Amino acid sequence: MPRTLITSALPYINGIKHLGNLVGSQLPADLYARYCRARGHEVMFVCATDEHGTPAELAARKAGQPVAEYCAEMWQVQKDLADGFGLSFDHFGRSSSPQNHRLTQHFAARLDDEGLIEQRASRQVYSHADGRFLPDRYVEGTCPNCGYDRARGDQCENCTKQLDPTDLIDPRSAISGSTDLEVRETRHLYLLQSKLRDRLDRWIDEQKDWPILTTSIAKKWLHDGDGLQDRGITRDLDWGIPVMKSDVPWPGMEGKVFYVWFDAPIEYIAGTAEWADATGGDWERWWRTDKGADDVRYVQFMGKDNVPFHALSFPATLLGSNEPWKTVDYLKSFNYLNYDGGQFSTSQGRGVFMDQALSILPSDYWRWWLLSHVPESSDTEFTWDNFASSVNKDLADVLGNFVSRVTKFCRSRFGEAVPDGGTWGAAEEALVQTLATRLAAYQAHMDAIEIRKAAAELRAIWVAGNEYLQDAAPWATFKDDPDRAAAQIRMGLNLIRLYAVLSRPFIPAASDAMLAAMGTGDDAWPDDMRAALMALPPGHAFTVPDVLFAKITDDQRDDWAARFSGTRD
Numbered sequence: 001m002p003r004t005l006i007t008s009a010l011p012y013i014n015g016i017k018h019l020g021n022l023v024g025s026q027l028p029a030d031l032y033a034r035y036c037r038a039r040g041h042e043v044m045f046v047c048a049t050d051e052h053g054t055p056a057e058l059a060a061r062k063a064g065q066p067v068a069e070y071c072a073e074m075w076q077v078q079k080d081l082a083d084g085f086g087l088s089f090d091h092f093g094r095s096s097s098p099q100n101h102r103l104t105q106h107f108a109a110r111l112d113d114e115g116l117i118e119q120r121a122s123r124q125v126y127s128h129a130d131g132r133f134l135p136d137r138y139v140e141g142t143c144p145n146c147g148y149d150r151a152r153g154d155q156c157e158n159c160t161k162q163l164d165p166t167d168l169i170d171p172r173s174a175i176s177g178s179t180d181l182e183v184r185e186t187r188h189l190y191l192l193q194s195k196l197r198d199r200l201d202r203w204i205d206e207q208k209d210w211p212i213l214t215t216s217i218a219k220k221w222l223h224d225g226d227g228l229q230d231r232g233i234t235r236d237l238d239w240g241i242p243v244m245k246s247d248v249p250w251p252g253m254e255g256k257v258f259y260v261w262f263d264a265p266i267e268y269i270a271g272t273a274e275w276a277d278a279t280g281g282d283w284e285r286w287w288r289t290d291k292g293a294d295d296v297r298y299v300q301f302m303g304k305d306n307v308p309f310h311a312l313s314f315p316a317t318l319l320g321s322n323e324p325w326k327t328v329d330y331l332k333s334f335n336y337l338n339y340d341g342g343q344f345s346t347s348q349g350r351g352v353f354m355d356q357a358l359s360i361l362p363s364d365y366w367r368w369w370l371l372s373h374v375p376e377s378s379d380t381e382f383t384w385d386n387f388a389s390s391v392n393k394d395l396a397d398v399l400g401n402f403v404s405r406v407t408k409f410c411r412s413r414f415g416e417a418v419p420d421g422g423t424w425g426a427a428e429e430a431l432v433q434t435l436a437t438r439l440a441a442y443q444a445h446m447d448a449i450e451i452r453k454a455a456a457e458l459r460a461i462w463v464a465g466n467e468y469l470q471d472a473a474p475w476a477t478f479k480d481d482p483d484r485a486a487a488q489i490r491m492g493l494n495l496i497r498l499y500a501v502l503s504r505p506f507i508p509a510a511s512d513a514m515l516a517a518m519g520t521g522d523d524a525w526p527d528d529m530r531a532a533l534m535a536l537p538p539g540h541a542f543t544v545p546d547v548l549f550a551k552i553t554d555d556q557r558d559d560w561a562a563r564f565s566g567t568r569d
């Protein structure tokens with residue numbers, strides 16, 4: 001049985017995620033996890049909240065709560081929203097877990113033993129107005145690489161270059177805006193990534209089938225300018241994983257914590273360990289190639305801004321440790337989803353957030369639109385017009401309408417059981433062929449994680465059923481040849497079951513409703529299309545489901561567009 005390890009970029013803890021975050025990481029990861037399970041893989045699907053760092057501290061301060069308490073509450077909020085969107089994590093952990101403390105401290109010790117960590121006195125920005133050292137991303141200024149004037153001290157979001165705050169031209173505090181900054185000396189641990197450059201380069205070259213978006217970002221960071229830089233992996237903060245060498249104090253590092261970007265990806269492993277501790281499972285057979293993980297295929301999902309950390313920094317930790325850890329096999333990255341003429345923004349509260357989305361429509365509407373418009377080859381824009389028209393066309397007119405017509409017609413002419421009589425003719429044989437061909441294409445796209453193509457193929461599979469029904473016209477055939485109409489409707493009911501199975505990774509709730517209406521728990525993936533379309537035998541009872549997808553009205557669309565045009569506080 002193939003074994004697939006899937007991780008989604010960790011949602012940061014400081015607020016509810018917007019639809020851009022969702023479609024750039026957790027949702028496509030869920031799609032793939034569901035698909036792999038349906039194809040019989042043994043799947044481990046891990047996600048967690050990313051809880052350390054200054055934004056969490058500041059958010060907690062704003063909420064008037066101790067940071068640990070704030071994070072615990074926000075974890076629950078994010079967990080509930082993930083459940084609301086049907087995200088089928090095997091475990092949704094926390095980067096602040098004891099497991100992650102231990103593993104992060106372990107990796108730091110290993111890297112030190114390998115000669116890859118150096119203690120350096122560094123100059124760090126201290127803000128007099130704020131009374132504290134400013135973490136990298138809280139120093140803003142002009143990028144020395146491209147001249148963008150709102151570059152952050154950790155990274156320029158314009159040119160993606162990894163920066164240090166002291167690289168910035170005309171720096172200012174992002175917390176207070178103060179330019180009364182002083183560079184003070186403090187000691188920190190540095191991970192000597194430059195020593196790992198050639199090894200990482202070779203490792204990237206071995207990854208033959210990675211998306212161009214992923215490898216181009218990684219190569220740029222490896223080779224542009226002076227190449228891959230050594231990286232400070234500790235910070236002068238209170239909240240985080242204490243700097244220890246395994247379980248012993250690290251001289252000179254008292255009172256410091258690891259940098260959030262060092263501990264966050266390690267949480268993929270620690271999250272699996274949390275799962276193991278909760279269930280009695282074995283996490284090492286997913287992560288240690290000496291303990292059974294050598295047949296695991298590991299796939300990561302993330303937005304493009306996270307690529308450097310996953311394609312270089314995290315592999316630097318794993319390879320640098322010289323222990324047999326599983327590294328990523330396929331790194332699926334996404335461009336950005338923009339919102340109605342601008343960008344989604346958590347800090348500005350701009351866009352639609354996961355809680356708001358669920359408050360106006362069931363999750364499958366969002367899942368379908370987001371996945372069928374996922375920003376794979378370029379940035380994509382969410383507009384209410386496009387959302388309403390796609391949902392209405394694809395889900396209501398094509399899929400929902402098919403289910404409704406077939407079940408209601410059957411109930412009115414034959415009753416609520418699969419009708420007996422008649423046999424398949426040329427039209428049915430042709431449909432089997434069409435669907436078998438389309439299914440092969442659908443699988444190929446899903447296997448390659450080409451999500452838009454997969455969505456288009458799934459839609460075409462729905463359309464094929466509609467066209468068959470339109471041509472067969474059982475409502476007309478019924479008058480002269482009720483047996484023929486029975487065979488046609490039997491096909492229609494079996495198509496509904498087939499659609500439930502194939503659509504499940506995209507729209508799991510509707511899929512469950514369709515299976516329930518068909519009175520079956522048979523959700524086996526169709527290995528043989530002909531047999532799959534005969535799975536519901538004559539006499540099998542079904543019910544007419546409630547409306548699967550109600551159409552979005554123009555009034556609703558305009559109302560939502562107005563309601564979500566501003567920012568939330």
Ligand SMILES: Nc1ncnc2c1ncn2[C@@H]1O[C@H](COP(=O)(O)OP(=O)(O)OP(=O)(O)O)[C@@H](O)[C@H]1O
Pocket residue numbers: 009010011012013017020021022023024025301302303304305306334335336337338344345346347
């Ligand atoms: N507009 C977007 N479209 C697609 N993916 C996005 C978008 N914004 C963020 N992401 C991705 O969402 C995932 C979770 O991000 P995270 O919780 O760290 O928020 P973030 O990147 O800080 O976003 P924001 O700045 O809007 O809060 C990451 O993989 C990130 O790359």
Ligand SMILES: [Zn+2]
Pocket residue numbers: 143144145146147148151156157158159160161
């Ligand atoms: Zn720049």
